[in-house]
Structures are given as C-alpha cells and as structure tokens.
Amino acid sequence: MKTIVKLVAALGLASLALPSAAAIAIFACEPEWGALAQELAGDKASVYSATTALQDVHRVEARPSLIARVRSADLLVCTGAELEIGWLPLLLTQSANTRIQPGSTGYLEASQFVPKLDIPKVVDRALGDVHPSGNPHIHLDPRNVARVADALAERLVQLDPGNADAYKARANSFRERWRAATSRWEKEAARLKGVPVVVYHKDMSYFINWAGMREAGSLEPKPGLPATPSHLAELVEKMKREPAKAVIYSAYNSPRAAEFLSERAKIPSVMLPYTVGGTDKAKDLFGLFDDMIGRLLAAVK
Amino acid sequence: MYRKGVTALAVSAALGLPYPAGAQMPIQTGTPRGESAFNPGISLILNGTYANLSQDPTGFKINGFVPTLGEVGPPNRGLSLGESELTFSGSIDPYFRGTAIVALTPENEAEIEEAYVQTLGLSYGFIAKAGRFFSGVGYLNEIHAHAWDFTDAPLANKVFLGGQLGDDGIQLKWVAPTPFYLDIGVEASRGLHFTSGPDGGRNKNGTGSGVFFTHVGGDLGTSTAWQAGLSYLSTSALDRSYDDTDSAGALVTNSFSGKSRLWAVSGVLKWAPNRNPTYTNFKLQGEYFRRRENGDLTFDTAAATAGGTQTGGYSSTQSGLYLQGVHQFLPQWRVGYRYDRLDAGTTAIGLVDSGTLTAADFPILAAYNPTRNTVMVDWSGSEFSRVRLQFAQDKSRADVTDKQVFLQYIMSLGAHGGHKF
Numbered sequence: 001m002k003t004i005v006k007l008v009a010a011l012g013l014a015s016l017a018l019p020s021a022a023a024i025a026i027f028a029c030e031p032e033w034g035a036l037a038q039e040l041a042g043d044k045a046s047v048y049s050a051t052t053a054l055q056d057v058h059r060v061e062a063r064p065s066l067i068a069r070v071r072s073a074d075l076l077v078c079t080g081a082e083l084e085i086g087w088l089p090l091l092l093t094q095s096a097n098t099r100i101q102p103g104s105t106g107y108l109e110a111s112q113f114v115p116k117l118d119i120p121k122v123v124d125r126a127l128g129d130v131h132p133s134g135n136p137h138i139h140l141d142p143r144n145v146a147r148v149a150d151a152l153a154e155r156l157v158q159l160d161p162g163n164a165d166a167y168k169a170r171a172n173s174f175r176e177r178w179r180a181a182t183s184r185w186e187k188e189a190a191r192l193k194g195v196p197v198v199v200y201h202k203d204m205s206y207f208i209n210w211a212g213m214r215e216a217g218s219l220e221p222k223p224g225l226p227a228t229p230s231h232l233a234e235l236v237e238k239m240k241r242e243p244a245k246a247v248i249y250s251a252y253n254s255p256r257a258a259e260f261l262s263e264r265a266k267i268p269s270v271m272l273p274y275t276v277g278g279t280d281k282a283k284d285l286f287g288l289f290d291d292m293i294g295r296l297l298a299a300v301k
Numbered sequence: 302m303y304r305k306g307v308t309a310l311a312v313s314a315a316l317g318l319p320y321p322a323g324a325q326m327p328i329q330t331g332t333p334r335g336e337s338a339f340n341p342g343i344s345l346i347l348n349g350t351y352a353n354l355s356q357d358p359t360g361f362k363i364n365g366f367v368p369t370l371g372e373v374g375p376p377n378r379g380l381s382l383g384e385s386e387l388t389f390s391g392s393i394d395p396y397f398r399g400t401a402i403v404a405l406t407p408e409n410e411a412e413i414e415e416a417y418v419q420t421l422g423l424s425y426g427f428i429a430k431a432g433r434f435f436s437g438v439g440y441l442n443e444i445h446a447h448a449w450d451f452t453d454a455p456l457a458n459k460v461f462l463g464g465q466l467g468d469d470g471i472q473l474k475w476v477a478p479t480p481f482y483l484d485i486g487v488e489a490s491r492g493l494h495f496t497s498g499p500d501g502g503r504n505k506n507g508t509g510s511g512v513f514f515t516h517v518g519g520d521l522g523t524s525t526a527w528q529a530g531l532s533y534l535s536t537s538a539l540d541r542s543y544d545d546t547d548s549a550g551a552l553v554t555n556s557f558s559g560k561s562r563l564w565a566v567s568g569v570l571k572w573a574p575n576r577n578p579t580y581t582n583f584k585l586q587g588e589y590f591r592r593r594e595n596g597d598l599t600f601d602t603a604a605a606t607a608g609g610t611q612t613g614g615y616s617s618t619q620s621g622l623y624l625q626g627v628h629q630f631l632p633q634w635r636v637g638y639r640y641d642r643l644d645a646g647t648t649a650i651g652l653v654d655s656g657t658l659t660a661a662d663f664p665i666l667a668a669y670n671p672t673r674n675t676v677m678v679d680w681s682g683s684e685f686s687r688v689r690l691q692f693a694q695d696k697s698r699a700d701v702t703d704k705q706v707f708l709q710y711i712m713s714l715g716a717h718g719g720h721k722f
Contacts, residue, residue, distance in 0.1 A: 052523075054575040059684075061571060061578070063526040063722050064482030064518025071426055071476050082717070086684070090719035093398065093419070096428045096476045101421060103395070125685060125714070224683060226632045254580055 024160055027069055027100070029078035029088060030057055031276040032139040033110060033148070035285050037077055039174050040153050044163050048073075053251045053278035057083055058129065058224065062090035070095035073106070075159055077152060080109030081116065083136035105158055111136055113151045114144040117205050129224025139275065140207035142182045142289060149174060181286055188293050195300050196242070198235065198267075200249035200258060203274060207292060216244040219257045227257035232264075239265035245300040246270050251278035270299040341391030341399075342716030346447045348383035349710055352376045356703035363460050364699040365645030365669035366619065367557065368543040369495040371463030375453065375695075375705060382407040383709075386414065386447065388718070396422045402445070414445075415467060430472040433493075435465060437474075437486055437514045438532045439588050440567035442466055444721060450584070450627045451677055452691045452707045456641040457621035461563055461590045463495035466534075468510060469502070481519040482528070488512035496561045496592075497536045510536040518722070527570045528722060534563040538594075542602060548661035551606050555663070557615060559596010565589070569722070580632055587624040593617070600652055600662065611658070613651025620644045625675075633681050641673035671697045684720075686712045 024045040028034035034049030041047065048069050051057055057079075070076070070091045078084055092101060100106040116134030123132045138144045153171035157164045189211040196216035197208070202223055208215055217238060221231040239261070247269045249258045255271065262269035273282035273291050281291040352358075354375055361374035376383070384407070390400040402415040417432030435443045441455065442462055454464050470490025477483040491502040492509020503509050511534070518528035542556035566589045573582035598615035601608070625639035645668045652658040660667060673696060679689035688710050695703040 052575065055577045056579045059577075059579055061526060061573075061576070061722055062719060063520070063571070064516070064528045065520045065526065067476065068479060068482040068519075072478050072480075085717045086720050090721060093421075093428075094476070096423065096426045096474070098422050098424055125683075129683070252577055252579075 024074045024156070025072055026075045026077060027073035029076070029084050030139075032145075032285065032288070033077040033079070033152075035276040035288075036145065036149055036152060037075075039285065040149060040167065040170050041156055042166070042170055044160065044166055045075075045156075053273060053275045053282070056252050058086065060084070060087045062087040062094070066091055067094045070100065071097050073097060073100050075106045075108065075155065076100040077108045077110065079111050079136050079138065081111035081133040081136035081138075082131045083111075105155065108152060108155050110144075110148040110151075111138050113147050114138050114141075117209055118202065128220070128222030135202055135205050137203040138206055140204060140292070141210040142178070142185060143210070144206065145285060146175065146178055146182070149178065177286070181289065185289050185293055188297065192293070192296055192300065195246075195296075196244040197296075198239075198244045198247040198261060200247075200253045203250055204248060204272070211293075211296075216242065219247070219249070219261065232257060232260055235261055236264045239267065243267060246296070248272050248296070250274035268299045270295050272296070339391075341389045344388045344713055344715035344718060346386035346388075346445075347710075347712045347714075348385070348447060349381065350376045350383055350452065351380050351708040352378055353706040354378050354703055355705075356698065356701055361697070361703075362665060363456060363643070363671055363697040364665060365643065365667065365671065366460040366665075367541075368665065369460060369463035370543065371459075371465075371495055373454070373459040373464045375703070376707070384412075384446075386445065388716070390716070392421065393418065396420065426476040426478060428474045428476070430474070431470075433467055433469045434472065435467045436462075436488060436490070436512055436534070437472065438462065438466060438512050438534045438563070439565040439590070440528075440530055440569060440586065441588065447711045447713070448721070450586075450625065450635075450637050451639055451675055452689060452709050453693075455588070455623035455625075455639065456643050456671055456673055456697060457588060457590045457623055460619075460621060460643060461496070461565075461592055466494065468493045470508070470510070472512075481517065483515070483517050485515045486513070488514075492536055492538075496534075496538055496541065496563070498539045498541050503539050505539075509539075510534065524574050524576060525570065525572045526576075526722070527568070529569075530565075530567040532565045532567075534561075534565070536561050538596070540602075543665075545663060545665045547601070547606060548659055549606070553601040553605060553662075554603050556599045556602050557594070557596060558599075559594060559615065561592065561594045563590060563592040565591075571722070578629065580629075582629045584627045585625075586627075587622065589620070589622040591618070591620040598650060598652070600658060608658075611652055613653075613655060613657065615648075615650055617646065617648040619646040619648070635679050635681075637675075637677045637679075639673075639675040639677075641671070641675070643671045645669055667699070669699045673697065685714065686710075 026037045026045045026047045028037055028049045030051055031049045031053055034047050037047045050066055051060055118135035120130050153167055156167045193212040196214040198217040199215055200219045217235050219227045221228055244267055246267055247258045247261050251274055258269040273279040273288055276282055276288050279291050282288040358375045384404040387403045393399050397418050398421050399418045404412045404414045415434045417430050417434045419430040420428055437443055442465055468490035470488055472488040474484055474486035489508040490510045493502045497509045514532035516528055516530040520526050538561050539558050540556050542554050544554055547553050568587055570585045595616035597612050599612040601610050604610045621643035623641045627635055627637035629635045648666055653660050673693055675693040677689055677691035679687050681687045691707040693705040695705055
C-alpha cells in the first residue's frame with residue numbers, strides 16, 4: 001500500500017515538475033492572449049502561445065508539441081466562439097489534462113466576456129465559414145482587451161491565491177496604462193472615422209467598429225473562401241463607383257489579392273499586424289494598437 | 302501553494318459550479334435552450350466514386366499473403382456510392398465523453414464502425430476508452446477513410462490489418478508530462494476480425510488480441526512538425542479461414558490457428574511555412590509492418606477434396622511498407638504520390654515440406670512481392686468538401702497489372718470535426 005501511495009505521489013510530483021513547479025503554466029491559443037497573460041502574470045507564470053501572428057488561427061494542426069504543452073498547462077486562455085474548433089477540442093481530449101477542460105477554472109474563453117459583432121441570423125455553411133456565436137476576432141477593440149484582462153486577472157487570483165496581491169497589483173497597473181493608451185488611441189483614430197476600407201477577411205471587424213470606419217468590401221467572396229478572379233473583378237468595378245481609401249490585410253494573409261486590387265483600383269494596400277508579433281512594432285498589445293493605427297493613418301492621410 | 306486553490310476549485314467544479322462565486326460572469330449570447338440544447342454533435346460524411354479498373358475487382362487478391370476477408374478490394378467498376386458515415390459525439394457528464402460512428406453501406410446496411418466512451422476526468426494524463434474503436438496500431442489505422450489522402454488503404458494495411466482494424470475492447474493511454482509529446486498505450490480486445498479469427502470473434506473468455514503502442518513527436522524549427530510511432534499487435538488466431546484453389550483446381554477452404562505478432566513503425570512529417578498551411582504545405586507519411594506467424598495450417602476444412610482435411614505446421618515472416626507525400630501547391634489544390642511494396646518473405650507450410658501436398662495446393666501463398674504506384678490530385682472547395690482524381694498501377698495480383706482510375710467526392714456536413722495530426 002505504502003509503495004502505491006509513494007508511486008502515485010511520485011507521478012503527481014512528476015506532473016507538477018514541468019515546466020517549473022513555482023509558476024503557473026499558461027497556454028494561450030493566440031498571441032494576443034499570450035501577451036495579455038504575460039502583462040498580468042509577469043514572472044509568476046510561464047506563458048506559451050500556441051500560434052503566431054503568421055498563422056491563420058482557423059487552420060492550425062493539433063500537432064504533438066501542442067498536445068504536450070496542453071498536457072502540462074494550468075490555464076488555457078483561448079478566444080472561443082468556434083475560432084479554434086478545428087484543433088482545440090482535439091488538444092483538450094488528447095492531452096488528458098483535467099485542469100483545463102471546459103467548465104473548469106483552468107479554461108478561459110475570452111469571447112464569453114465581450115459583446116460580439118456579426119452574430120448571424122441564419123447559420124448555413126453555404127454562407128461560408130460563419131461562426132454561430134458571432135465574429136471571434138474580438139481582440140482588436142481595446143475595450144474588449146480591458147474586459148478580458150479583468151476576467152483573466154480574476155482567474156489568476158483564483159488559480160494562485162498565494163500570489164493574489166501580485167496579480168491585483170499588475171492588473172491595476174495594466175488597467176491604468178491601458179486606459180491612458182486607449183484614450184490616446186481614440187484621439188489618434190478620430191481621423192479614421194467614416195473611412196471606407198476593403199478587408200481581406202472579417203478579422204478586422206472589431207477594429208473597424210471601434211474606430212468608426214466602414215467596411216466597403218471583402219477580398220474573400222465568402223468568409224473563409226479564397227479570393228476568385230471574378231470576385232476581384234467585381235470589387236474593382238465597385239471601387240470605381242464608390243472608392244475605398246485602402247485595402248487592408250493581415251500579416252498571415254498572402255498579399256497577392258490585396259496588391260491586385262490596389263493596382264487596379266489605385267488605392268493603397270496596407271498590411272496590418274492583426275495580432276502581437278505581426279510586425280516588428282507590434283511587440284506587445286500596446287505596440288499592436290500603435291502600429292495598427294499608425295499604418296492606417298499613414299495610408300489614408 | 303496554488304495547488305490548494307486548484308483543489309478547492311476542482312471541488313466547486315465537481316459540485317456543478319462552473320464559475321466559483323464572485324467570478325466575472327460571462328456574457329451569454331445565443332445559447333440554445335430547451336431539450337435540443339444538449340444534443341450531441343452530429344456530422345454526416347457523404348462520398349461516392351467512379352472507378353475504371355482494367356481488372357475485374359471481384360477477382361481481387363493480394364498474392365503471397367493470406368486473404369484477410371475484410372473490405373480490401375477496390376470499389377465496384379463504374380459509379381458507386383461509398384459508405385455514408387454518421388457521427389454522434391458529445392460529453393456524457395463531467396467524467397465521460399461518447400462517440401458513435403455508424404457507416405451506412407451502399408448495400409443499405411448499417412454498420413457500427415466505432416462506438417466508444419472515453420474518460421475526461423482521469424488524472425495524471427491517463428485516458429481510458431471502451432467500446433468498439435479503430436486500433437491505435439500503426440498511424441493510418443486510427444484515421445477514418447474520409448480523412449485519408451488517397452482513395453484506398455495502403456497494401457500493407459490491407460494485408461496486415463484487413464484494411465482497417467476495429468475491435469471491441471478497451472484502451473488505456475498515458476500522455477507523459479514531458480516538454481515533447483510522448484504517449485504509451487495498451488489495448489485488449491475481443492479479436493473480432495482478421496487477424497484473430499473468423500468474423501464475429503471467438504467463443505472464449507478473456508481477450509483475443511492485445512496491442513501496445515507508443516508515439517513521440519515534436520517540432521523542428523518554425524515550419525515542421527513530426528511524429529513517430531512504434532506498435533505491436535499480438536493475437537492467437539483461431540480458425541482463421543480463407544478460400545483458395547488446390548492444384549487440381551478445386552475450391553478449398555483452409556484455416557490457420559496459432560500465434561500472430563505484428564510490429565509497426567510509423568512516421569509523419571508535416572511542413573508548412575511558418576506553420577501556416579493555408580497557401581502551401583507538405584506532408585510525408587510512411588509505415589513499415591513486419592509480421593511473424595506460427596501455428597497450424599489446416600487444408601480443406603470442409604473435406605471437399607479426395608485427400609480430406611489435413612493439418613500441418615505453418616510459419617511465416619512477412620513485411621510491407623508504404624511511403625507517401627502530399628503537397629498542397631495552391632490554396633485548395635493538392636497532389637500526392639504513394640509507393641506500396643509488400644515482401645511475402647518466407648513461408649513454411651508443414652504439409653508441403655512433408656510431401657503430403659505440393660506448393661501448388663496453396664497458390665495464393667506462393668512467394669510474390671506486390672507493388673503499387675499511386676498518384677492523385679484533389680481540390681477542396683472548403684475544409685468540408687473534396688473532389689479527388691487518382692490513378693494507380695496495382696500489381697497486387699501476380700502476373701497482372703490493374704490500371705485503376707478513381708474519381709471521388711468526399712463531403713461532410715454538420716458538426717466540425719477536428720484535424721488529427
């Protein structure tokens with residue numbers, strides 16, 4: 001009996017041993033949540049981001065190294081709203097980690113804490129890759145980042161009450177800096193109000209909504225489907241009637257379709273970081289919004 | 302330290318409090334209500350094939366190897382519907398998850414392809430599974446046919462696993478808490494099909510078949526991910542029968558009883574620039590199987606020939622492999638090539654060695670090394686639809702080459718399935 005207890009204890013210790021028994025292991029599905037977790041947890045956590053700004057989060061392989069990371073995670077911070085539906089469920093079941101299953105404290109779905117845009121009235125795959133719970137690309141509205149930050153800070157305190165004071169202090173500091181930055185961005189982005197842009201995918205909708213810009217078209221004929229020559233020709237025609245100020249795309253998109261439209265319609269094409277790591281300047285969440293706004297202002301001046 | 306908090310929260314979770322008191326409440330939008338709110342995820346796979354074969358598929362056999370009796374032959378010539386797969390899956394409660402996959406065959410029959418429950422709440426990285434499921438032996442065996450990169454199974458999977466090995470049993474898998482991926486698993490099952498015995502399994506307590514497997518995997522740089530596996534399938538076959546013709550041309554049924562041990566080594570490597578497979582990606586996959594069998598081979602179990610039923614020793618060592626590469630060169634478009642090769646190896650038949658019968662009485666076991674070359678191109682409208690054109694030169698049968706052309710569609714509707722690595 002004693003040996004069994006010892007064995008179980010040893011196994012338990014082994015599972016705690018990675019990557020460091022002192023820090024919470026946070027697995028972020030997207031770089032924006034990885035960056036937020038880093039802001040809020042500091043050295044109290046080791047943060048791993050499952051994807052980079054160069055990946056399309058809709059299409060990610062549930063590769064072995066991700067399963068291994070989830071296996072040892074104490075907290076998962078993901079977007080939800082079916083964004084990771086192709087890979088996260090596999091990671092959850094194959095990792096055999098009870099701490100981070102949906103419904104447990106170690107599972108945080110950011111999209112649950114924000115009001116969502118584009119909630120479809122009709123859900124039909126004939127409409128392309130529609131998300132029944134609404135547009136999942138929620139992080140490009142700074143107010144949403146603040147909402148998720150509050151939820152995440154609270155979750156960190158619950159998971160690691162011993163360091164509650166440190167988390168609260170970091171959360172307060174972040175909140176203050178974010179509030180100041182947000183009001184600065186609001187002033188800077190005032191010049192973007194009403195500006196029509198063509199998007200690649202509906203992944204910029206929250207930014208467009210926050211900045212009061214207007215979506216004048218999409219390079220994808222339907223969400224998730226690649227641009228076709230006939231659709232691009234239609235867009236060129238449309239630009240003649242009601243020109244947009246720019247065509248924008250994300251770091252993970254191929255620039256070809258955007259450049260095609262840019263040349264034909266004589267409007268600038270702008271690559272935007274979309275998330276942390278998408279450009280050199282988008283080193284963290286602050287840099288992300290600085291660069292998003294900066295690049296747009298430079299293009300539509 | 303924080304473990305204590307985790308325990309307290311785990312308790313509150315177990316009591317059905319998803320968010321501990323005082324936690325930030327999520328905003329609820331569009332949550333389904335009423336009875337249907339707890340419906341399992343349902344998906345349906347539809348597929349169909351046009352096949353143009355230079356050889357008659359009803360006479361299909363793989364020379365040099367004991368016939369497996371499974372669905373290993375090519376599809377019918379001409380237009381035919383494939384199996385329609387209906388999948389139900391969902392959480393049962395906080396402890397279990399259930400999955401059922403029913404194949405509706407073109408012959409208007411329903412077959413339970415998989416129906417299993419698996420644990421959600423075991424600690425320390427353990428997952429237990431019970432029911433009918435595709436065995437974890439090899440790599441491709443666990444993957445459903447609609448997710449294969451070619452229309453049909455590799456020859457090695459056909460001769461060693463009867464196409465695809467599914468069995469009634471239990472599986473225990475442990476995922477190691479290592480920085481790279483490592484799992485170890487065991488299965489104990491009934492031995493419902495080839496290679497254990499006649500279809501339906503044996504009338505015997507205990508288990509008829511056992512599997513051990515382990516996988517390791519990780520990343521190479523920022524664009525490549527890999528996984529390698531080693532597995533072992535051991536079974537004591539009982540009255541595993543197959544049909545052949547003897548030297549006089551009479552149809553006979555022979556049967557094998559004895560030990561069958563199969564080793565499988567598998568590897569998968571996937572490349573996508575910066576892990577973004579949207580525009581271009583490449584997948585390299587291969588498996589090697591080696592099987593040793595020894596026991597008794599009974600000739601003519603029905604005593605249809607003059608000599609009647611006779612039994613002698615039997616032993617064989619056989620191997621096979623396939624290697625395939627699939628390249629997505631444009632969004633939606635992929636091309637692929639697969640090479641198949643089997644080695645009939647050495648087979649010793651006691652009745653032949655003793656001079657009682659001749660090798661010509663066991664024509665299908667005569668040494669022959671089948672090969673096949675396959676190329677395919679497919680187009681995927683979205684991740685839910687795929688149309689494929691495939692050409693193959695199949696030398697499964699000694700002396701003849703079957704030139705095969707397949708045009709196939711595979712579509713799925715309903716719940717979004719995951720993309721297994």
